[in-house]
Amino acid sequence: MKKGFLAVFLIAALSIALGLSACSTGSEASSDNSSSPSTSADNAEKPKAEVDGSEYGYAGTDPIEAAVYKYMAEDVSKHFDKADASIPIVNIVHVDYTNPDEVLVYGDFWVDNYNIEGDTLMCVSGGDFPGVMHVSKDGDGYTVSSFDMVGDGADFDPSAKQLFGEHYNAFMKAYSDEEARKELRTITVSDYVNLNGLAVTQYQDYGWEPVKLYK
DSSP states (O other): OOOOHHHHHHHHHHHHHHTOOOSSTTSSOOOOOSSOOEEESTTOOOOOOOOOBTTTTBOSOOHHHHHHHHIIIIIIGGGSOOOSEEEEEEEEEEEEOSSTTEEEEEEEEEEEEEEEETTEEEEEEEEEOOEEEEEEEETTEEEEEEEEEOOOGGGHHHHHHHHHGGGHHHHHHHHHOHHHHHHHHHHHHHHHHHHTTOOOOEEEETTSOOEEOOO
16 A cells, blocks of 8 residues: 555644644554564665764664655654654664665654753654655665555554565564664664754653653
8 A cells, every 4th residue: 555745644634633642652553673674685785875864863874774764854754843853763674675776664663753841852743654665776875765654543454464565573563562662762862862962861752751861
């Protein structure tokens, strides 16, 4: 089930209209960073390059991963109210390098938007957008060219099975592991704070205790 920007906008707008909790800690979906994502294609190698992910909390060197972070922080986040910082949670469960000009990235993708209040990043909006991203060559780098998103409600499970195929179980494990997702979130928010030299020591969701960041 292929969906693009319109689907992202509609789901984001629906979440806001219904007053649903959009920040990550208090919701059910989750991610798993306990193991590395699988890959496919014979002799495939992950491209590496110097990338600057400070604007979205990416501290790695993989330009394909960086493109996913950038897409979540810049494209998906804009459908929510503007905030001081947009920080993704990217939990990749599989990467298909069969076509090096259009790499497929399967995962559970979140973005949370924060305002800086003293030494705290206060989460004000955000949401979960699981699915498959098409990441295409763009000059010397990569960009997300399209995004096939899992449906919601009654469409969730059949669309997830269709999109993830043999990786469905890995996706569901990531999607249902709230503790692993919270840890991944804490790492990413800590990277964002450290990369940008912010005087922030914690993040917080409304109604929840603040979470201390890593130095």
